[in-house]
Amino acid sequence: MSTVASEAATLPTAPPGKGVGPLLRGWREQRRVSQLELALRAGSSARHISFVETGRSRPSEEMVLRLAEHLDVPVRERNALLLAAGYAPHYPETPLDDPAMDALRQGMERLIQGYEPYPALVVDAMYNVLAANRGITMLLEGVPESLLVPPLNAMRLTLHPQGMAPRIRNHREWRHHLLAQMERQIALHRSEPLRALYEEVAAYPFPEQDPDDGDLGEPVPYFALPMQVEHDGRVLSFISSISTFNTPMDVTVAELAIETFLPADPATVKYLQGLVS
Structure with missing residues (x-):
């Protein structure tokens, strides 16, 4: 017989004390993508990406999700980026026994x-x-x-x-x-x-x-x-x-x-x- 656990593992969502800019920069650097390349992928400008990463500009919810998608950020971490930017999580986390x-x-x-x-x-x-x-x-x-x-x-x-x-x-x-x-x-x-x-x-x-x-x-x-x-x-x-x-x-x-x-x-x-x- 196979067995199913009652719920999925709980992992931390957003690192405390970090704004969305440094988090996005960390993902961009990990993916080895330049600001210009990310801007071209997301239909933005390198100047705007720079302003977002340094905190001079607050990205919209749509922009956060768009950048996360082009950086191949895992779904859980996309919620963390939204929280860091001051928005509600976009993806639910439904227990497996729901x-x-x-x-x-x-x-x-x-x-x-x-x-x-x-x-x-x-x-x-x-x-x-x-x-x-x-x-x-x-x-x-x-x-x-x-x-x-x-x-x-x-x-x-x-x-x-x-x-x-x-x-x-x-x-x-x-x-x-x-x-x-x-x-x-x-x-x-x-x-x-x-x-x-x-x-x-x-x-x-x-x-x-x-x-x-x-x-x-x-x-x-x-x-x-x-x-x-x-x-x-x-x-x-x-x-x-x-x-x-x-x-x-x-x-x-x-x-x-x-x-x-x-x-x-x-x-x-x-x-x-x-x-x-």
């Missing part, structure tokens, strides 16, 4: 169940597991109950030395991949809770018997980095794929991600289909 989200929840449930027997799960911006199918339950067999207490966190479950880490045959490679993924998310969302999670999981010691220290045999060519995990005496290989919602108009929806683990070799396909039959 009746208005019924269709979304049911759709995600059907989607991840449709992937069975292949593992699939839904996570929020903090990598908390909001929904998971029976394929994920299979991969978590043997994980201590202490790590399975809600809210489940995908990064903790994967990288903790008492979690899945001892069974991931290419642990060092997969660990590096996950930490790099979190670094990109931190740069995009500027979330202190996410940074704290990163520092926590990055500090986890390697398993006492790190699978990568042994002989993995002849390398198998893959088109993407697989997660090679031991299960019931076999090594299963999965390629991870992450999907997000297009043009979200709600903060909660914008921060949802559906991760699926597709078989990377015929042996994994045969084994998983055998479980079903």
Whole structure:
């Protein structure tokens, strides 16, 4: 059975003590866009962009949203920009257990169940597991109950030395991949809770018997980095794929991600289909 958390993670909205100008300048510099280039994209002038960033001019609500769109600012941070400029948030943040989200929840449930027997799960911006199918339950067999207490966190479950880490045959490679993924998310969302999670999981010691220290045999060519995990005496290989919602108009929806683990070799396909039959 899949499970759905009662609400999405709560992240900070606007950094205290900062006006909209410095925030916009920070996003522009992070995106490596000049004032002139941003002005051309937004149908404005470099002079006006400069005045906004220095606080000499207060941008309209429409201008804030337009600049945020052209700077690819995440939806939550767009609300933060509006608040800093003195406007009300534009995007709602609806709890996932709200009746208005019924269709979304049911759709995600059907989607991840449709992937069975292949593992699939839904996570929020903090990598908390909001929904998971029976394929994920299979991969978590043997994980201590202490790590399975809600809210489940995908990064903790994967990288903790008492979690899945001892069974991931290419642990060092997969660990590096996950930490790099979190670094990109931190740069995009500027979330202190996410940074704290990163520092926590990055500090986890390697398993006492790190699978990568042994002989993995002849390398198998893959088109993407697989997660090679031991299960019931076999090594299963999965390629991870992450999907997000297009043009979200709600903060909660914008921060949802559906991760699926597709078989990377015929042996994994045969084994998983055998479980079903």
